Amino acid sequence: MGIKLKTAVATSLVGVLGLTACGGADTAGGKGEVIDLVAYSTPQIAFQKIETLFKKTDEGKGVTFKESYGPSGDQSRAVESGQKADFVNFSLESDVTRLVDAKKVDADWKTATGHDGIVADSVVVLVVRKGNPKKIEGWDDLIKPGVGIVSPNPASSGGARWNTLAAWGHVIANGGTEAEAKDYLTQYFKNAVSLPGSARDALTSFTSGNGDVLVSYENEAILARQKGEDVDYIVPDQTLLIETPAAVTTSGGQAAKDFTKFLFTEPAQAEFLKSGYRPVVDGVTGDVEGANDPSDPFPTPKTLLTIAKDFGGWDAAKKKFFDEENGIVTLIQIATGTSE
Structure with a gap:
């Protein structure tokens, strides 16, 4: 499209x-x-x-x-x-x-x-319109025809880099090859209808009516619901721990x-x-307004990827995926016309 x-x-x-x-x-x-x-x-x-x-x-x-x-x-x-x-x-x-x-x-x-x-901490989630009219349940649904993706731009936003690596990682976690992960990300960016500069701008874009799904932090989804926004969110089976x-x-x-x-x-x-963040100190618990289950706000995903374990740390991930000349994501964005 x-x-x-x-x-x-x-x-x-x-x-x-x-x-x-x-x-x-x-x-x-x-x-x-x-x-x-x-x-x-x-x-x-x-x-x-x-x-x-x-x-x-x-x-x-x-x-x-x-x-x-x-x-x-x-x-x-x-x-x-x-x-x-x-x-x-x-x-x-x-x-x-x-x-x-x-x-x-x-x-x-x-x-x-x-x-x-x-x-x-947080995790990458998929934010959808109330009632989930596009029936989005996981990553594979994002690249279907007619699904418009909103996410911040990896060129400026750290949140976008977490999102993009989570999207890539779900392919590998399901036994896919790097070639298949590249194909997935290519279609992912082809389906992008809004790539603002920051995670907060992406949330604003989505709640203003752009797109069908917002790829975002779990805490941003919870914040949106706390503010009365008419959205739902899904914690995918495979997602990435945001630190x-x-x-x-x-x-x-x-x-x-x-x-x-x-x-x-x-x-x-x-x-x-x-505010929807996962605490890093043991023993800090409580209800979280806006979570899918306020009394159990932070479910454990089936597969929780981490930068250290699955991507070799941020130095390696930055070079492989986001290098300004040869990064995998950089080249995909250039090819799909989504680099700016």
Whole structure:
């Protein structure tokens, strides 16, 4: 079918936002430090709630935040180019290692942060219209004639790279060859009707009426339902574990380090959970509004792929799939006219 890419209008939640969150400074109880927080597009609501909790702690008294949200790769490149950041949270490890190479994040960021630097998890899901009119149950349904796919663009969005690798991985997990996986991705991109710059823009595009299925984070699907959007979502039998890394930059002060440590406490992880993220701290549970089953919000997929086990880590995956000249996905996007 013909390819018609529709870029969603960016909402006020996305883009580079210079926001001072959670009220004005209260310097009476602390140092009055400002944390410049730079993150990918989706965790804004969770962070603002966590910031409020942090400011009630001894370490957080008097601390204020300036926030910037946008596509993960764009945010990482902005920090590399000089955008001020004390704390970063991206959707890909490679967006952090870019800053390690630029001497803006210490090489030991994983051990310094704890939990291998991963602050929250999710999985790739398929978001459909209420009632699932196209009867989409899994990956193979996405490449049927007449099915319009919405997903962020791998050229700018970390979320899109998770999505694309999940799509590829389902073929391999079912015993397919790499040639068959390439064929699948080619049809996948041919069916793309909207490839916005970020995961949040992709959600906006879909809820504005574009496409039949949105390939997205589980937490984005849950957030959409929390906001009253008329959508359903499916956790495919084969999907990919999304791990979102966080780090303090070399310019980050004690407040940024304290905030990062706070992210792994039960109260902070509970806020990630309420926003639809899978906690990385054991024992953090609870009902999640908007989940398919609020009392059991995070089902275990039949096959849960991981970047480390199934793709050799992000360095190898980035080179094989997303290299700007020879990456498999890059070449498929060029061939299908979906690279921009």
